[in-house]
Amino acid sequence: MSMDIITYDGTFEGFLTGIFECYNRKIFPVEIVSRNGEQKHLFAQKTDIQPDSEKADRVWKGIQQKMTGKNKEMLFYAFLSEEPGIEMKIYRFVRRLFSGYFNIETDFGDADVLYLTQASQKVKKEAMRMMQFVRFQHTKGGLYFCGIEPRYDVIPLVVGHFQKRFADQRWLLFDLKRNYGVMYDNGKPQEVTISAKEFSQINGRVNENLLEEGEEFYQRLWKTYFTHINIQERKNLKLQRQHMPRRFWKFLPEMMILN
Amino acid sequence: MNKLTVQQKLEILSDAAKYDVSCVSSGSNRKNSTKGIGNGVACGICHSFTEDGRCVSLLKTLMTNHCIYDCAYCANRRSNDRPRATLTVDEIVDLTIGFYRRNFIEGLFLSSGVIRNPDYTMERMVQVARKLRLVENYNGYIHLKAIPGASPELVHEAGLWADRLSVNLEISTEPNLKLLAPEKNFPSILSPMTQIRNEILASKEEARRFRNAPKFAQAGQSTQMIIGATPETDRQIILLSSGLYKTQNLKRVYFSGYLPVNLYDKRLPALTSPPLVRENRLYQSDWLMRFYHFKAEEILTEDQPFLDLDVDPKLGFALRNLHQFPVDINRADYEMILRVPGIGVQSAQKIVLARRHRKLTTEHLLKLGVVMKRARYFVTCSDVVLAASGWTPERLKHKIVAGSVSKNRKTLDTQLSLFGNFQAALPPLH
Numbered sequence: 157m158s159m160d161i162i163t164y165d166g167t168f169e170g171f172l173t174g175i176f177e178c179y180n181r182k183i184f185p186v187e188i189v190s191r192n193g194e195q196k197h198l199f200a201q202k203t204d205i206q207p208d209s210e211k212a213d214r215v216w217k218g219i220q221q222k223m224t225g226k227n228k229e230m231l232f233y234a235f236l237s238e239e240p241g242i243e244m245k246i247y248r249f250v251r252r253l254f255s256g257y258f259n260i261e262t263d264f265g266d267a268d269v270l271y272l273t274q275a276s277q278k279v280k281k282e283a284m285r286m287m288q289f290v291r292f293q294h295t296k297g298g299l300y301f302c303g304i305e306p307r308y309d310v311i312p313l314v315v316g317h318f319q320k321r322f323a324d325q326r327w328l329l330f331d332l333k334r335n336y337g338v339m340y341d342n343g344k345p346q347e348v349t350i351s352a353k354e355f356s357q358i359n360g361r362v363n364e365n366l367l368e369e370g371e372e373f374y375q376r377l378w379k380t381y382f383t384h385i386n387i388q389e390r391k392n393l394k395l396q397r398q399h400m401p402r403r404f405w406k407f408l409p410e411m412m413i414l415n
Numbered sequence: 416m417n418k419l420t421v422q423q424k425l426e427i428l429s430d431a432a433k434y435d436v437s438c439v440s441s442g443s444n445r446k447n448s449t450k451g452i453g454n455g456v457a458c459g460i461c462h463s464f465t466e467d468g469r470c471v472s473l474l475k476t477l478m479t480n481h482c483i484y485d486c487a488y489c490a491n492r493r494s495n496d497r498p499r500a501t502l503t504v505d506e507i508v509d510l511t512i513g514f515y516r517r518n519f520i521e522g523l524f525l526s527s528g529v530i531r532n533p534d535y536t537m538e539r540m541v542q543v544a545r546k547l548r549l550v551e552n553y554n555g556y557i558h559l560k561a562i563p564g565a566s567p568e569l570v571h572e573a574g575l576w577a578d579r580l581s582v583n584l585e586i587s588t589e590p591n592l593k594l595l596a597p598e599k600n601f602p603s604i605l606s607p608m609t610q611i612r613n614e615i616l617a618s619k620e621e622a623r624r625f626r627n628a629p630k631f632a633q634a635g636q637s638t639q640m641i642i643g644a645t646p647e648t649d650r651q652i653i654l655l656s657s658g659l660y661k662t663q664n665l666k667r668v669y670f671s672g673y674l675p676v677n678l679y680d681k682r683l684p685a686l687t688s689p690p691l692v693r694e695n696r697l698y699q700s701d702w703l704m705r706f707y708h709f710k711a712e713e714i715l716t717e718d719q720p721f722l723d724l725d726v727d728p729k730l731g732f733a734l735r736n737l738h739q740f741p742v743d744i745n746r747a748d749y750e751m752i753l754r755v756p757g758i759g760v761q762s763a764q765k766i767v768l769a770r771r772h773r774k775l776t777t778e779h780l781l782k783l784g785v786v787m788k789r790a791r792y793f794v795t796c797s798d799v800v801l802a803a804s805g806w807t808p809e810r811l812k813h814k815i816v817a818g819s820v821s822k823n824r825k826t827l828d829t830q831l832s833l834f835g836n837f838q839a840a841l842p843p844l845h
Contacts, residue, residue: 291517380429382463385471399461
């Protein structure tokens with residue numbers, strides 16, 4: 157028996173196509189990895205898969221039909237966690253799903269199921285953190301800009317939230333790590349890349365001469381508010397860090413008081 | 416007098432508002448249907464956390480800290496000599512919108528000291544909410560404090576614009592309220608509370624029949640009590656809050672550990688630090704009632720006026736009722752699994768779902784997030800018999816407490832040193 161390895165382009169679509177091909181070619185791979193990732197098996201037979209939206213759609217629809225309620229997106233979120241080896245876990249889960257078991261997403265006694273649930277929760281939590289810790293800066297020309305560095309690629313997951321919330325406002329959310337952003341203008345969001353970056357690559361601060369006049373005023377007021385709403389007698393820095401991880405501090409104007 | 420800048424006003428007024436505990440932005444799913452700014456998110460969003468570890472979700476400020484009352488527990492009492500300021504309606508509206516557009520906050524929490532009379536104060540607060548909704552096209556969260564003694568018409572209008580209303584009880588028994596806040600009385604606090612409850616119920620009823628019926632305070636109402644300023648027992652407090660949940664349909668009862676703000680007032684106890692552990696235990700009890708299907712009477716029985724500061728109330732319950740344990744993880748009801756110390760709501764839900772597929776073992780429980788250090792004394796699984804039998808409550812308590820390293824264990828926390836005449840009706844527990 158040969159050892160098969162499936163490689164794909166690293167996108168979710170490519171991965172789903174990979175699953176489709178496993179069924180199509182009747183192979184049970186020992187590994188499914190992104191082309192760019194490293195491979196553990198030396199003497200395995202590699203099959204490279206090109207993404208195919210039609211095949212991917214069929215797999216995704218099949219998964220949707222078998223999953224219930226709020227778990228429908230679980231596998232996608234788990235995939236976004238980019239954990240090493242997550243592909244095989246999803247693959248084994250899908251195998252079980254398609255072989256007729258039902259409700260397997262609640263079988264937390266199974267290591268794969270529990271792992272996928274937890275991975276998807278991590279991603280959802282990171283998306284929540286975007287809703288919490290994104291801070292827009294009002295720039296000249298009226299655009300509200302925020303550059304931030306989420307641990308996972310979650311900007312697409314929160315676009316809907318910001319779109320509903322700031323319907324009458326032009327805004328741009330930029331992922332500094334993955335070097336792309338989503339801009340909302342004229343009632344529709346679209347993906348953008350920026351060539352001339354007029355902001356800090358480290359903390360997303362826009363160059364001062366490009367900020368709208370009121371910006372400094374509101375940031376100063378916000379810092380004032382933040383210092384004065386604190387109750388000194390109850391100081392608990394550990395609790396603060398627990399809720400608001402250090403890695404976000406550089407993006408938050410209120411935490412720049414000391415710097 | 417020099418005119419204060421907005422920044423100076425905000426310094427004074429947020430400083431004065433920080434003792435209001437409520438900072439919840441949940442429970443409202445107001446839609447941004449006007450294509451303006453803002454929407455409600457049912458689960459609420461915390462946007463920042465201050466050094467005390469409390470969440471900053473709302474722009475929490477007083478409209479003014481001038482006050483005609485002289486309540487002993489309040490930093491803004493009339494007789495205190497401290498800087499006073501008043502934000503105008505426009506200033507509050509601008510601040511709210513400016514912060515909201517930058518995603519600093521989830522909404523506005525507006526409270527106020529009472530100027531001239533309750534109606535005058537309430538009227539101006541309602542103006543803020545009205546302007547936000549109608550002029551600024553704002554659909555985000557608004558929490559207004561109902562001023563005790565304000566007219567029902569104003570409270571009604573406040574409820575139409577706001578997502579949540581609250582009236583602070585502050586002191587949980589009438590005689591003590593009379594002692595510390597002679598100008599206030601219980602009926603003036605309870606009557607707006609009752610009115611708000613009735614209007615919320617009526618508006619829900621209405622919404623069932625007419626889709627577009629106006630919603631009244633859709634995120635419900637809450638209240639707050641100060642803990643440790645007066646000699647009420649924990650049992651009294653818990654019974655009262657459980658009563659409020661039932662009769663007034665409150666969403667939340669907040670506890671605020673008393674901070675010695677007016678040291679000169681001899682009606683108050685001299686505390687060196689706020690009773691944080693006691694406050695925490697009360698919140699834990701509150702959680703037991705709201706999420707763990709506990710009844711107030713189960714948390715503290717008649718012979719126990721105070722919560723045990725060494726162990727959380729859930730463990731306390733389990734120790735008093737060892738005969739109900741161990742619980743068989745693979746068979747017991749959800750309610751019973753919830754009562755096991757070390758198992759939270761999420762693990763309990765996972766357990767009842769997962770055990771349909773296979774028998775659960777201790778290893779499963781560990782992976783599901785159960786704190787086995789505690790739970791092992793109270794459960795049985797399919798694999799091994801755990802250490803669940805043969806314990807006396809005292810020994811088990813000692814064993815568990817010794818095993819958990821907590822820097823917060825202070826037994827002297829509930830001490831009310833200045834109430835020389837206060838004596839516990841019953842002997843101390845330990």
